[in-house]
Amino acid sequence: PALTTTYRAHLGAGIDGLTARTEPTPEPGPREVLVRVRAVSLGFRELMILRGAYPLPVKDDLIPVSDGAGEVVAVGDDVGRVAVGDRVTAAIFPRWLDGPFTRDVADQLGGSLDGMLTEYALLPAGALLPVPAGLSFEQAACLPCAGVTAWNALTGGRGLRAGETVVTVGSGGVSLLAARLAEAAGASVIAVAGSAAKAARLRELGAVETIDRSAEPAWGERVRALTGGRGADHVVAVAGIGEQELSAVAIEGEIAFVGTLSDVGDAPAIDARRLFASGAVVRTLAVGSRAQFAAMNRLIEARAIEPVVEAVFAFVDAIAAYRHYETEQPFGKVVIALG
Amino acid sequence: PALTTTYRAHLGAGIDGLTARTEPTPEPGPREVLVRVRAVSLGFRELMILRGAYPLPVKDDLIPVSDGAGEVVAVGDDVGRVAVGDRVTAAIFPRWLDGPFTRDVADQLGGSLDGMLTEYALLPAGALLPVPAGLSFEQAACLPCAGVTAWNALTGGRGLRAGETVVTVGSGGVSLLAARLAEAAGASVIAVAGSAAKAARLRELGAVETIDRSAEPAWGERVRALTGGRGADHVVAVAGIGEQELSAVAIEGEIAFVGTLSDVGDAPAIDARRLFASGAVVRTLAVGSRAQFAAMNRLIEARAIEPVVEAVFAFVDAIAAYRHYETEQPFGKVVIALG
């Protein structure tokens, strides 16, 4: 169609700064693809961007939201692997194809580049990947940030080996996918939940062991007991690196530091003495490469892994979706679906 | 007891050279443990040793068989982690604890050291590992050679990552365990079987895809078709590295070369042109370290993996067990059980 409805953000104005507009539908140039967006998902990153608190560069008058899925409706010149009709998602860092992260590939959707909260998104062809077989658009829209972050946390450093123990903390998108992916990879998963009810839901999803940290605040000791005193080989730390994470991790184990659920500025300091005594590695990471995304998708397809969608909002209710995400600490992902 | 029945081998005399004797039961010195053997398993290695065709040094008047399981009945001085009553297996290379293989740690049970085909075996304490919870002695006796070889084949080089594709060839002990371990580690397994009947049994064991190579001798092409043209990330090659293995493997994939089922002297040459065109890595390996054994056991326990025992013979029928192994190409392991 000639016209597209798109949301744009006033940086620093928070959720109130989001406005919907009608704009001409863009046309793909060389190596570009026009995607009819069918679903996007929200994450803490999106709140930080609207608040003007994101650590990486953000363009002005941004189309927000990095994570989405849709179908290809037009392709520009010199586009090889993608064809009209393909169901696709996009890598958040379209130029980070493989290997380690560098500043050269730091451009990101919904950040320094326009994102997916629009009916028709113009995307670099190199960023696109097929939606894994068996996933809906809503489910696929959960993968680019939460899924790839979880996968990188598990496999990007020393690399999870089957039979090892993985601890996940919380029940947001990264933690739930990390638990599912780790289990599919042969790990013994211990999921630390914020309440008995969330622990119960985690057990339904297949985590072998759960710990309710509201009842057991010193959960690191429990992890140690469950592992015969050794501690966990991997800890996916989404809530900073505190006393419990350092108590839970094994010697030569890895704590994947995937950011904090609070503003980064509030992240608590790390006790150097405790860190040294743990004998562990702390690895920071920011999402992952397109190659990591593709590798994760192979496991998702092979084991029929489905992201957990907590709530679905309509495109016209995008602002309500943001508010829900901000206030509810959802179990799983908040998704905005487009017709 | 004061006396022990033990088999000893005349090297080069083949199965006919095996004789049972009654000997004084040995007593453990410092860092030694006396194990009442409850089961041992046979492999191609055992035939080579009796034939005098084994490539590593073999002691004379050997107690043969590297693989066994039993319970600890006495411990010598300076033995830490092992106690009377423990159910244990032993690492084939008792001094290869961790890290890469070197000549310094090449001593092996049932080779340069006495082995397990005896009622009471004297073993170095450092070699012992607990029998994984849930396994019988018969099942545990299948692990030291076949299991650790399979595990090393999958994890010792570039390391299997969940979501990758693994090809196993045949239905001996290494191949069956490689298929089970790979599946538990999140791999998509393609098992190449020698007959339709064996392919059917492999499907029962959980391999997602099977190929009957008697019907489909060019099975490498089938592997390629099943992987969207990419080829397999790992090929566990127990029958040499021929045209099909080189056709099946992906660029930058790994062929684990775990020896040949025929005498090593008969192994066919590898086509260098085809190998180069494959873009793959060929990695030779010989069983694995104690640390690899321990890591495998964690997965075996976590996922309740059971080795396949094809036939069980009594200790008095040890020679019949060897003959069965030699002539029958068994599906799974041949075990000798002791009272």
Place this chain on the structure above:
Amino acid sequence: PALTTTYRAHLGAGIDGLTARTEPTPEPGPREVLVRVRAVSLGFRELMILRGAYPLPVKDDLIPVSDGAGEVVAVGDDVGRVAVGDRVTAAIFPRWLDGPFTRDVADQLGGSLDGMLTEYALLPAGALLPVPAGLSFEQAACLPCAGVTAWNALTGGRGLRAGETVVTVGSGGVSLLAARLAEAAGASVIAVAGSAAKAARLRELGAVETIDRSAEPAWGERVRALTGGRGADHVVAVAGIGEQELSAVAIEGEIAFVGTLSDVGDAPAIDARRLFASGAVVRTLAVGSRAQFAAMNRLIEARAIEPVVEAVFAFVDAIAAYRHYETEQPFGKVVIALG
């Protein structure tokens, strides 16, 4: 200038099929760069391409030669890091930026894409890298194939560690650069040369040990003696994998199989029994990624490593340069310099 002199190849016609033509100088489109070529270098790959014997796809009416260096004279739209006046080389596989090789990134200069034997070459911007400080255009033109292959051979698999032993075979471009790079990386280098004279020149270049294989055909044993019986950790095999390579390599060492100096069809078969007994890994490889090229350049700059140029021909004498390369088995690289 409006016009460019360029060589084009009739595939299968050999060196005789090369013809020089005057063509309109191309203009860079988006993400393209026009480079005034100042030097190119020849390798065995170039002969195979002219003979029609190259294993990867080759375009018709090709501008041949993958390896070259020059200066940027014009840039198209959307070109970030490259500016007019930059001294640059180009990665042979312009789309292989980082990570493992895949079919998706197999397009190559002087193969499926036009190459560098031209006054003005049109190149993808993403393929370009700065000429390392301190190198002439002639020297820089030696790096894209021979240098990156040598670097990948040393670092792309298990990765050379300082203090290990590296064996190089021969005195072509790959072998000489492998010896220099390995030495700069802290390795003990043993260079196997085809004659006493070449061994002497290798010693001048800094290789600590040399073996003249014309005098000592069983050089593998010498390598073993020089390493206290252990063998070499890395063998860079440019002449196939024969008895001596398998004798020279350590258990768990790596033989990098970088192709053969004879036609690939003639490569001798690999003795599977000897390979298994070696306990080694054989890794095939084809040049390397742009990231590997950049990593090598950092070492070349830091240690002032200079490729060895055996002979320099003028652009008008390009055919003579090919004939020299074909018949002389040069010590170092054959270069064609442009004004």
Place this chain on the structure above:
Amino acid sequence: PALTTTYRAHLGAGIDGLTARTEPTPEPGPREVLVRVRAVSLGFRELMILRGAYPLPVKDDLIPVSDGAGEVVAVGDDVGRVAVGDRVTAAIFPRWLDGPFTRDVADQLGGSLDGMLTEYALLPAGALLPVPAGLSFEQAACLPCAGVTAWNALTGGRGLRAGETVVTVGSGGVSLLAARLAEAAGASVIAVAGSAAKAARLRELGAVETIDRSAEPAWGERVRALTGGRGADHVVAVAGIGEQELSAVAIEGEIAFVGTLSDVGDAPAIDARRLFASGAVVRTLAVGSRAQFAAMNRLIEARAIEPVVEAVFAFVDAIAAYRHYETEQPFGKVVIALG
């Protein structure tokens, strides 16, 4: 001789608790070796042990000092590779042979086991390594803790690759050896020194770049400028992980956290926000395995690397040596030599 002079420590009493005694010379049992100690070296660990502040278990009435070198004067039964007359050092963790550190191998010389501050030390045979060719006993005595820690810091995690940049901080034993080993491994070394005089001495030792942090407290920015904005690939952090270390490290670079020069209890907290923004990995480590020691020695031999000895004291002046170490912040190692 029948009698041996040995120092023993009263834990918690500090340097004043050290006393020399005459004791019967011990005799080696199975797998034990008697070494005539010729030199030992001191490190911060030794002060912590005497103060009772060491984080790992320490035996009472300890013979202190983990690091030493000497010659073998007697061997017990079942000792293979070691013979009377050999010049040897000992690995601090005699049972940590290879692979990752575990609690099972945590026994250490001069800690839970008796150490080297004695005329004749009884040591486990498995712990011994030959003194690298070309080193004196004084120099070799510097290697077990400072050398292996430096080596592990450089190679134990993601692994230094030639051409990368390494930052060392300070001029104690670990830092000086890290700088020398890194340079020999092809790294570009930036040494951060505490004064202009120490920076000058570091330049004499071969560090390409030095920064005097007394003049340039924000040295992280200088590192970034010297690396074209990228930051250092490796930072060897001996003084905690502060603002400058986090500013100096590259994205996906590694900070090796090798302990603190102040009491561990005083180590400053790590700014989680800065750590996350750095994109780096923090890896804790404690010395290294025997295999790492052996690998380091190969480089030390191949490149004739000599540890820096700041001062040598006589055995009777051991207490003065401790006091010198405690008060002087020496440039290099403090050694006690025995006749």
